[in-house]
């Protein structure tokens with residue numbers, strides 16, 4: 001049975017205040033969208049408006065702007081099970097939208113985000129290598145799940161040696177780890193922590 005037939009047989013929330021569903025202001029349109037989410041005909045109503053190319057008003061929780069996005073032919077959008085227009089999964093926007101809606105990110109979105117993080121680390125590592133290898137580069141190698149290159153290892157060793165030299169010069173006891181400015185990342189990394197604590 002189609003939406004028009006279904007709608008004729010039951011009281012619909014929008015019939016109580018039709019003007020709200022064709023309002024010019026965004027506040028009233030938002031109220032209409034929220035009302036639609038509790039309507040048992042939300043999905044067939046949205047489908048009907050999309051098929052009939054209803055240009056105006058809120059239908060099935062979709063505004064005119066939402067329908068224009070879907071009519072544009074772009075596959076960047078989807079309507080979720082609750083009738084919300086969402087970025088299609090498999091994008092970074094969709095990854096963050098999962099959190100906005102209190103959900104665990106799906107596999108497709110997580111894969112895209114993981115790849116973005118890896119690419120960003122790889123890009124930052126290139127910058128550290130341009131400096132000749134650094135302690136930061138060492139940690140980036142580790143975060144990328146790979147052994148550090150010789151240049152970055154040398155930078156860690158040089159940092160350790162410099163710290164050893166500084167302590168011998170002052171003759172003082174080694175300050176606590178936190179006082180030596182070792183960041184959370186460094187503290188959590190066994191190799192660097194050992195190198196620095198051995199100083």
Ligand code: SF4
Pocket residue numbers: 007012013014015021035036037039040041042043045046058059060061
């Ligand atoms: S989904 Fe919204 S517009 Fe459609 S019938 Fe229900 S209340 Fe009316």
Ligand SMILES: [Zn+2]
Pocket residue numbers: 088089090094095098105106107108109110
């Ligand atoms: Zn997703």
Ligand SMILES: [Zn+2]
Pocket residue numbers: 129133134137138141148149150151152153
């Ligand atoms: Zn390196």
